[in-house]
Amino acid sequence: ALRDKILFGPYLYVFWIIHLRIGSLLPLILLLSKPASRLVAGTGGFLTAATFLAVRLNMVIPGQMTPAMRGLQEAYVDNRLQFTYSPSTTEWAVVAFCICLGIAVFYLGYRFLPIVRQTR
Numbered sequence: 176a177l178r179d180k181i182l183f184g185p186y187l188y189v190f191w192i193i194h195l196r197i198g199s200l201l202p203l204i205l206l207l208s209k210p211a212s213r214l215v216a217g218t219g220g221f222l223t224a225a226t227f228l229a230v231r232l233n234m235v236i237p238g239q240m241t242p243a244m245r246g247l248q249e250a251y252v253d254n255r256l257q258f259t260y261s262p263s264t265t266e267w268a269v270v271a272f273c274i275c276l277g278i279a280v281f282y283l284g285y286r287f288l289p290i291v292r293q294t295r
Contacts, residue, residue: 180237189233198226228270236260 181190202219209215262270284290 177237181233184237186233186236189229193229194226194233198222198229 181187202222205215205219
């Protein structure tokens with residue numbers, strides 16, 4: 176079942192380590208240890224946001240590993256037809272571009288919008 180592939184499949188580290196430990200437990204510990212610190216709040220927020228991507232990955236990959244219909248694997252046989260998935264270089268490049276674009280937009284907003292007073 177889909178739940179078993181998420182919890183115990185080949186990408187189980189995405190759920191157990193990234194989602195639960197890094198994205199949930201670590202921000203909770205950080206925020207409970209120093210609740211008034213801006214750095215801790217920012218770090219906890221970043222870890223939680225980064226985990227959002229891991230959750231999406233954990234929903235897409237197991238869904239693509241499961242055949243849509245019973246017997247589909249045997250109906251058509253070709254070396255290009257596989258029910259395993261690994262992101263291609265192009266897909267990783269798109270992810271890197273989106274992250275860089277987000278950082279650039281944040282920087283431009285920080286630099287040019289009058290949200291934070293800058294000392295010169």
